[in-house]
Amino acid sequence: MLVTAARLFYREGVHTVGIDRIIAEAEVAKATFYKHFPSKDDLVRAYVTAESSRQRAAVATVDTGSSREKLMAIFAFMCEFGAGPTYRGCPFVNTAAEYPDPDHPVRQAIAEHRRWTRDLYRDLLADDGHPDAERTADILLLLRDGLVVGFDLDDPATTRAAVQEALARVLAA
Amino acid sequence: MLVTAARLFYREGVHTVGIDRIIAEAEVAKATFYKHFPSKDDLVRAYVTAESSRQRAAVATVDTGSSREKLMAIFAFMCEFGAGPTYRGCPFVNTAAEYPDPDHPVRQAIAEHRRWTRDLYRDLLADDGHPDAERTADILLLLRDGLVVGFDLDDPATTRAAVQEALARVLAA
């Protein structure tokens, strides 16, 4: 059910996919759905937090040597995934675009994932001995957002090359 | 009419704003609206191209000395605007998030604006004598996308500082 919703939300957007679509494709009764999720927004929030969990779990599996290599592996993976045919951009950025109110629970879930992402970068940089881990983490978050938008809207090969070169320049300092 | 639609689309998103809202706030009859725009998608496309024209015009007014200063002024302006209370992210990125199909006319209009943006960066860099204007322009586009997402979703002051530092590191090479 959540898996089906996630697939549809990611591929087609949140507002364009109705409850009827989801329960039909998940082969679930409407009453069952509304028992699990009191409203559609609850489902959207669950979608966001589930996606966040997925990404945290994915990062946890990356256990290549140093923190620097780990950081590089994370960006390499994002590039690899972004170049794939099913890529539709970042679920958090895309969903946020459909929720203008920053105080909305969905937006708060997104904000929380972004904080985790930034702190992940900072910790990896600090562990690698980077002299300015805080600011550089903010820059890597900028780069990450540019990455997800670029792979969605522009030529993947160009975006990949730009990301690699940008990483080199940003981390060289 | 287009101005009203642009305001609503930008503030609340494309799919959430209905035709009825637009004609009510624009104080226009429904038949009049459908005479000018055969369908809502036509209006959305007009919104995107109008926004593109606005940005091109805004860039044209920047006539500070060198190309380098011009580039800096453009990013400074984006930061200034992004820190404002009415900022809701990039209209192109946000709208693209609601149109998954890359072949859709709306997406094509967005793609065209992105090409213009990238070429603007490239021309300014080349005019400034940058040794790798092509690749650096791609990187600046990454940075731009990170900027618009960051100012929308994160702390503006942090994002501004990150953008400035990132610009310095990217252009230093």
Add this chain to the structure above:
DNA sequence: CTAAGAGTAGACAGATCTGTCTGGTATCGT
């Protein structure tokens, strides 16, 4: 003066949206 063009208000059609409710069926722990 008049005919055409453009705008207005708003009813209407048909689809779709979220969310509720009814009634029937199956599973499972005790």
Add this chain to the structure above:
DNA sequence: ACGATACCAGACAGATCTGTCTACTCTTAG
């Protein structure tokens, strides 16, 4: 065996969506 719980299919309500249509008013050019 039996009550609780969870599921099913689907009708339904009420709102809202896009887009069409009717009927009327106003302006303007010939």
